[in-house]
Amino acid sequence: MPGAPARRLELLLGGGAQLPHHYVARIRIQARRKPVESIINHFPNHLELTKKDLIVKNIKRYRKELEKERANSGDKQPAYDSNYAYIDFLPTTFTLPGDYNLFTEEFRKSPSSVWIMKPTDKARGIGIFIINKLQQIKKWSRDNKMQWSYANCKDTYVISRYIDNPLLIGSKKFDLRLYVLVTSWRPLIAYKHSQGFARFCTVKYTTDVGELDNSFMHLTNVSIQKYGEDYNETNGGKWSLKNLILYLQATRGKQVTSKLLDEIDSICVHSLRAVQNLMISDRHCFECYGYDIIVDADLRPWLIEVNASPSLSATTASDRLMKVAVVGSGADREGVVGRRELMEKIAY
Numbered sequence: 001m002p003g004a005p006a007r008r009l010e011l012l013l014g015g016g017a018q019l020p021h022h023y024v025a026r027i028r029i030q031a032r033r034k035p036v037e038s039i040i041n042h043f044p045n046h047l048e049l050t051k052k053d054l055i056v057k058n059i060k061r062y063r064k065e066l067e068k069e070r071a072n073s074g075d076k077q078p079a080y081d082s083n084y085a086y087i088d089f090l091p092t093t094f095t096l097p098g099d100y101n102l103f104t105e106e107f108r109k110s111p112s113s114v115w116i117m118k119p120t121d122k123a124r125g126i127g128i129f130i131i132n133k134l135q136q137i138k139k140w141s142r143d144n145k146m147q148w149s150y151a152n153c154k155d156t157y158v159i160s161r162y163i164d165n166p167l168l169i170g171s172k173k174f175d176l177r178l179y180v181l182v183t184s185w186r187p188l189i190a191y192k193h194s195q196g197f198a199r200f201c202t203v204k205y206t207t208d209v210g211e212l213d214n215s216f217m218h219l220t221n222v223s224i225q226k227y228g229e230d231y232n233e234t235n236g237g238k239w240s241l242k243n244l245i246l247y248l249q250a251t252r253g254k255q256v257t258s259k260l261l262d263e264i265d266s267i268c269v270h271s272l273r274a275v276q277n278l279m280i281s282d283r284h285c286f287e288c289y290g291y292d293i294i295v296d297a298d299l300r301p302w303l304i305e306v307n308a309s310p311s312l313s314a315t316t317a318s319d320r321l322m323k324v325a326v327v328g329s330g331a332d333r334e335g336v337v338g339r340r341e342l343m344e345k346i347a348y
């Protein structure tokens with residue numbers, strides 16, 4: 001581009017080839033005749049958004065704040081913003097062991113409900129299991145000799161209501177992986193990447209409780225599905241976001257599809273807003289977050305988690321192209337692909 005400063009991007013390797021998602025440890029941008037500026041691809045306290053228990057705590061607090069604001073302003077509407085998108089996008093979640101009593105109270109209200117237990121400090125589906133009886137948690141804690149002493153317990157879990165009516169395609173469950181780039185927290189400047197994908201399970205979905213421990217049916221993580229007998233090496237068990245949108249438009253209609261996409265944008269914005277004031281907004285930092293979102297059979301999106309270091313390893317050629325584009329947009333902040341400033345969608 002004429003007149004634009006020449007930029008030299010230098011990727012300093014962090015995790016090594018065996019840990020591709022850690023490979024962008026640091027990026028140095030050198031403008032012509034200007035000193036080298038270091039830019040780091042994380043904000044110092046990103047865990048407020050990306051740790052499974054902290055994000056839940058922060059969103060619960062944020063929701064209460066919004067409800068209070070509305071009550072004070074005399075508006076008795078439920079927690080919907082004027083953009084019609086809701087902020088009730090997290091499945092009911094408790095942190096264990098701290099919230100055990102609250103959880104059991106909730107569980108007893110609907111004893112046939114299904115819940116998913118996830119360690120707060122793990123990823124790639126590790127340590128996750130699904131339960132439908134209180135007895136199972138008790139047994140699990142005994143088997144694992146967990147110290148349910150609140151003061152000392154380091155192994156914390158979140159337990160979330162299981163979305164048991166996911167939208168199925170070809171009878172299989174999937175979730176979405178979307179990329180959101182934050183370049184500043186104050187003011188909030190965030191872009192949702194135009195590329196993303198749906199990750200499919202390899203086994204047809206049923207609500208049969210006898211199948212609750214079948215990870216190939218319930219957990220969409222590629223790190224699990226790639227070991228499934230029916231894993232498709234050619235497409236990596238993935239659809240591009242673009243193809244998913246085309247499919248939804250064709251099968252459900254354009255209007256509901258665009259409502260779904262607006263609601264997903266709204267989830268991204270509200271989740272960022274929920275932690276905005278907690279984040280250290282350093283101009284030398286940016287961060288690309290990987291959003292996991294499940295769409296249910298009523299086309300309602302649910303936020304499952306936000307990842308700080310979304311996997312950048314590629315399973316197929318098109319996956320590689322997409323991830324190169326994601327990394328490129330993170331590295332060159334002037335050239336964000338699919339530029340869309342989410343702030344514009346905030347309406348309160």
Ligand SMILES: Nc1ncnc2c1ncn2[C@@H]1O[C@H](COP(=O)(O)OP(=O)(O)O)[C@@H](O)[C@H]1O
Nearest residue numbers: 091122123124125126160161162163219220305
């Ligand atoms: N509340 C839920 N309802 C339905 N499926 C879920 C729920 N939470 C997680 N899952 C499934 O489990 C997978 C892993 O959960 P996630 O929270 O993303 O943990 P991880 O950090 O291990 O990826 C998700 O990608 C999704 O397929």
Ligand SMILES: [Mg+2]
Nearest residue numbers: 124125292305
């Ligand atoms: Mg995940």
